[in-house]
Structure formats: structure tokens, C-alpha cells
Amino acid sequence: MQRRHFLRTATCLSSAAALLPASSWAQTGKKELVPVKFTLDFKVTSQTSPFFLAASKGYYAAEGLDVQIDVGAGSVASITRVASGAYDMGLGDISSLIEAHASGTMPVQAVYQYYNRAPFTIIGRKDKGITTSLASLKGKKVAAAAVEATRRCWPMVADQQKLAEPFFDWVTTDFSARDNVVVRGDVDAATYFHDSAISLFMRMPLEQLSVLSYADAGVHLYGNAVLASSKMLAEKPEVVRAFLRATQRALVDALANPEAALAAVRAREPLLRADQESARWAITRTYLANAETARVGLGHIDPAVLTQQIAQVGKTFALKQLPATEQVWNTAFLPAAVKHGGAA
DSSP states (O other), X not given: OHHHHOOBGGGGHHHHHHHSOHHHHHHHHHSOOEEEEEEOSSSOSGGGHHHHHHHHTTHHHHTTEEXXXXXXXXXXXXXXXXXXXXXXXXXXXXXXXXXXXXHSOOOEEEEEBSSSSOOEEEEEEGGGTOXXXXXXXXXXXXXXXXXXXXXXXXXXXXXXXXXXXXXXXXXXXXXXXXXXXXXXXXSSEEEEEGGGGHHHXXXXXXXXXXXXXXXXXXXXXXXXEEEEEHHHHHHOHHHXXXXXXXXXXXXXXXXXXXXXXXXXXXXXXXXXXXXXXXXXXXXXXXXXXXXXXXXXXXXXXXXXXXXXXXXXXXXXXXXXXXXXXXXXXOGGGOOSOOOOOSOO
């Protein structure tokens, strides 16, 4: 259990020594590494492989950091973990963070936009009448976890497409059972992060499924971002900057050389299938790097997009007051912009 849920980058220092010049390694070795607790949004897969690549290549250690990467319990739960002080930083959902800020004092801000677009989708069986048209979902049974970002943001799609609610019936299903209920035909469709659906694609041919994207429905949302606690930002600003520099360095590497990133994540979870994780990363990268990141840079945001998202969240959840963009997102810690459109 300990091995599955925790990673100490200190164990990677021996491999880092081989990657760094001798003088650099000697200098790094003299420094006492600063511990950083980081929670993922969910389980270990290639979706977050750049974080593991940063550890295995010694990028965190070279920045003077000892990063502990833990498995998450959902992109919404990550916000609570960081807010409570249990974690210094984490990967969590921007729409949920907006809602949390509107509800009161929230000691968490986004500092790096990992998913430039939220990979929210509903995936349905064609033999159940689900097509690429949202209209085909009317009256159907759609599986989703009780609290998850894709389900919570559905009303934005319904509003954008002028669909009268309730448009279909939600079937509350644990994440671990979602593939099973779709494969058995207990439900007609299910919500997924697009790249999380690889497990379903390995059990059902894509030809039998329809993928309905929230983005294609006109809902353009920033997805999971790197979050940091207010305490961390105030007391250890250089640690946050160092973490983001190392992470972005690894992200650029992963986009250029996916195999190295996949090897790093499989070193953490040896039971992961190479073909499955390669296919997953091929989807993930399209949400991390795209036309917008080619313009503003990886991890950076377009304030106009965030402003629109805050307005959408406010309308969907009937928020009494909307947070300012600077309450939700703190740009002061961003590394130098690397403009990347996603091409290998």
C-alpha cells in the first residue's frame, strides 16, 4: 500500500546523478531538499506522467525539492486536500475552485494550467441509440460518480444547447464500476475524462461507441490545474516557482519524447500496460497543448477565457457573487512561457 500510494523523489537522486553534470550534482547534494506534498487528481496513469518524469530525471531534486506525489481521490477532492493543509500543492478542477471561492474564503489558488481544456465527455453505446448528437441522450441512462467534475458541469452543456432538464437520468456509479456498467449495457452512456476512457476503449471497440465532447458542444472550460495553498504561496513562493519550473521542463520533454514519460510512470506503476498508456497519452496531450498554448504558452491562461468560465459557473450554480479572476488564478508564479501547440 505504501509503495502504491507514495513516491519520494529522493529515491531518484541516484539516477539524477547520472543526468546532471558532476559539479551541478555536487552542489545539489549539499543542499537540504525542501519537502513538497503533491496530490494527483486521481490514480497514476500517463495523464500525469510529466510529474513522474520530473522526479525520475531529477528535475525536482535539481531545484532543491523532495516531492512526494500521492494518488488522488478526484479532481474536486484535491481542492479540499490542499485547502486543509494536508497537501502543499495538487491537481484540481478549475470550475470547482471557482465555486469554492464564491462560497467563501478559500485558501487555494491555481498557479499552472495543466489541462488547457477540460477533457469532459459523455461516451455512449451506439447500439443503445447514442450518436454524436447530444439529442440522442434524451431519456437515456447515464452513469457518473456522485461527485465528479464532468457530471457537475453538465448543466453548462444543457444551458449552452438549450436542453430542458432533466434531459436524461443519472445513474450514480462508483468510478471503479463505470466501465462494467457500460460494457454490460446496464446504462446507455457514462461520463468520462476523455483520456480516462481508454480502459473502456480496451474493452469495447471505438466503432461501437460515440464520444460526445463538452468542448464540441460549445463549452470551453479550463480543466485541472496545479493548485497551491495560500500558506505555501505566502511562506514558500520560491518553492512553488521551482516546482513549476521543473514540472514544465518535464512537460516539454514528455510532449517531445512520450516514451521517456511513459517509462517514468510505469516505473511507479509497473502493472500499467504500455499500449494502453501510450494510447491514453495520445489523447491527453491534445488537451494540454493546443492552439491556445501555442499563443499564450504551456500552463498559462487567457484571462478572457477564465472570465467567461467564471460567468458560466456562476450561472450554472446560481452563485450569489462571482470571484475575481485573480482570486482563482495567481499568475505571479508562472515559469517563462513556452509556446507549444502540441505537435511532437
